[in-house]
Amino acid sequence: MTTAIEVKDLKFRYHDGTEALTGLNFAVAEGECVGLIGPNGAGKSTLLLHLNGILPEKMDGTATVFVHGKPLNEENLPEIRRSVGVLFQDPDDQLFCPTVFEDVAFGPQQFGVEVLPAVQRALVEVGLTGFEKRSPHHLSHGEKRRVCLAGVLACSPRVLVLDEPTSDLDPRGRRELKALLRQIPATKIIATHDLELVAELCPRVIVLDHGAIVADGPTTELLDNEALMLAHGLERPHIMRHRHPH
Amino acid sequence: MRHDFLDSHSRLDSPVHRLPAGIKLASALLFVFLLVLAPLPACVPIAAVLVVVALLSRLPASFLVKRLLLLEPFVLGVAVLTLFQPHGIEVFAAIVARSTLCLFTMLLLSSTTPFAELLCVLKRMRVPALLVTTLALMYRYLFVLMDEGERMQRARACRTFERRRWHGWKALGTVAGQLFVRSTERAERIYAAMLARGWK
Numbered sequence: 001m002t003t004a005i006e007v008k009d010l011k012f013r014y015h016d017g018t019e020a021l022t023g024l025n026f027a028v029a030e031g032e033c034v035g036l037i038g039p040n041g042a043g044k045s046t047l048l049l050h051l052n053g054i055l056p057e058k059m060d061g062t063a064t065v066f067v068h069g070k071p072l073n074e075e076n077l078p079e080i081r082r083s084v085g086v087l088f089q090d091p092d093d094q095l096f097c098p099t100v101f102e103d104v105a106f107g108p109q110q111f112g113v114e115v116l117p118a119v120q121r122a123l124v125e126v127g128l129t130g131f132e133k134r135s136p137h138h139l140s141h142g143e144k145r146r147v148c149l150a151g152v153l154a155c156s157p158r159v160l161v162l163d164e165p166t167s168d169l170d171p172r173g174r175r176e177l178k179a180l181l182r183q184i185p186a187t188k189i190i191a192t193h194d195l196e197l198v199a200e201l202c203p204r205v206i207v208l209d210h211g212a213i214v215a216d217g218p219t220t221e222l223l224d225n226e227a228l229m230l231a232h233g234l235e236r237p238h239i240m241r242h243r244h245p246h
Numbered sequence: 247m248r249h250d251f252l253d254s255h256s257r258l259d260s261p262v263h264r265l266p267a268g269i270k271l272a273s274a275l276l277f278v279f280l281l282v283l284a285p286l287p288a289c290v291p292i293a294a295v296l297v298v299v300a301l302l303s304r305l306p307a308s309f310l311v312k313r314l315l316l317l318e319p320f321v322l323g324v325a326v327l328t329l330f331q332p333h334g335i336e337v338f339a340a341i342v343a344r345s346t347l348c349l350f351t352m353l354l355l356s357s358t359t360p361f362a363e364l365l366c367v368l369k370r371m372r373v374p375a376l377l378v379t380t381l382a383l384m385y386r387y388l389f390v391l392m393d394e395g396e397r398m399q400r401a402r403a404c405r406t407f408e409r410r411r412w413h414g415w416k417a418l419g420t421v422a423g424q425l426f427v428r429s430t431e432r433a434e435r436i437y438a439a440m441l442a443r444g445w446k
Contacts, residue, residue, distance in 0.1 A: 049438065052442055054438045054441055054442060078444065078446075081441070081442060081443075081444050082444060085442075086439075086442040088435065088438075088439050088442075090435065092390050092432075093432060093435040093436050093438075093439050094436075094439040095386075096382075096383055096386055096387075096436050096439065096440065097382060097386065098361060098362035098365060098382050098385055098386055099362045102362070102382075106440075106443055106445075107443035107444055110443060110444030110445055110446065111444045133362075135362065135386075136386065137386070137389040137390065151443065152443070155443065155444070
């Protein structure tokens with residue numbers, strides 16, 4: 001199996017001196033779906049922003065992130081931005097265009113892909129055909145989230161990085177998003193507090209706390225470990241207690 | 247919370263709404279030029295045309311009047327200065343009449359054309375991309391900002407137990423300051439989201 005993302009000794013410190021990541025090492029194979037969990041402020045979002053080179057703002061010589069074997073540096077940045085799609089936590093940050101169509105078209109335009117078919121395909125994928133002319137501030141939260149996802153999918157990324165995809169969604173929105181994510185064949189890395197989502201979608205989970213990886217292994221094993229979960233601001237999800245088909 | 251104050255009636259259906267945005271923008275600009283440059287008597291037929299357009303557009307008259315009155319203080323603020331010169335009254339009247347008609351023209355344009363379509367026209371007219379992007383972002387985030395301000399105001403109101411005016415003003419200042427900080431932070435996040443989708 002080929003490696004999609006490899007992180008080697010990744011460290012990051014914010015301007016104010018807070019140490020956000022303290023030397024992370026892990027690899028994600030192509031097609032894998034990995035859950036990234038941990039308490040608030042553990043460094044999940046910071047880590048995600050490193051996977052397509054939004055952080056660090058200034059890159060020095062040594063690469064710490066490798067995408068499909070290529071080091072993430074200034075030279076590979078455009079290609080890596082295209083192959084790694086990021087879904088941000090707040091849809092209002094991500095939907096910056098006046099209409100849904102323009103927003104979904106933004107990525108393809110930048111990357112020089114033929115716009116119209118890419119947008120149509122992406123909107124079909126998230127089930128929002130006919131929304132082209134709507135403006136983002138007139139959509140429900142779940143719809144906004146799906147438009148964001150369409151904007152990312154329109155660039156046909158090979159790796160999908162999601163930051164809290166189910167936060168602020170009602171149960172129906174969550175269920176729809178979960179079904180949607182399950183259909184997408186790309187490699188997925190999902191940072192979330194929604195442990196049921198992790199249990200259902202991700203065979204593997206990485207636990208992050210204080211900027212370090214404290215556990216990395218099969219989801220069924222780690223989420224079932226009550227001591228580990230409680231020690232890192234998490235809890236053993238209900239779904240682990242009775243894993244029989246309903 | 248669904249704000250729609252900028253182009254609230256722009257999605258109605260009428261002969262004026264159906265006209266292509268480019269034609270509407272061009273004629274609005276032409277009208278404004280004429281209103282500024284033509285001798286005052288020539289403004290009367292222009293005004294008549296504008297009224298006909300307004301009638302055709304089926305925009306509620308009350309909405310148009312309210313909107314005009316809302317903008318009028320800005321016109322009056324400038325025009326009042328002319329009163330302090332000889333024949334001030336005439337100049338004052340001329341300025342108020344011309345500016346009000348210009349405002350009316352733009353009001354008709356923005357109420358019969360969705361903002362996104364206007365932006366498309368600007369883009370096609372090769373208005374610098376930076377300017378169009380700035381306008382687009384402004385339009386997009388004005389509503390987000392208003393929602394945020396409203397939520398903060400509401401939260402503040404829930405914890406305000408006395409009705410002293412000074413207190414209110416001070417709290418308003420804090421909300422405004424907070425809003426500013428939050429917007430700069432949001433701007434950073436938006437920029438990151440744009441970079442993530444290949445913005446150069």
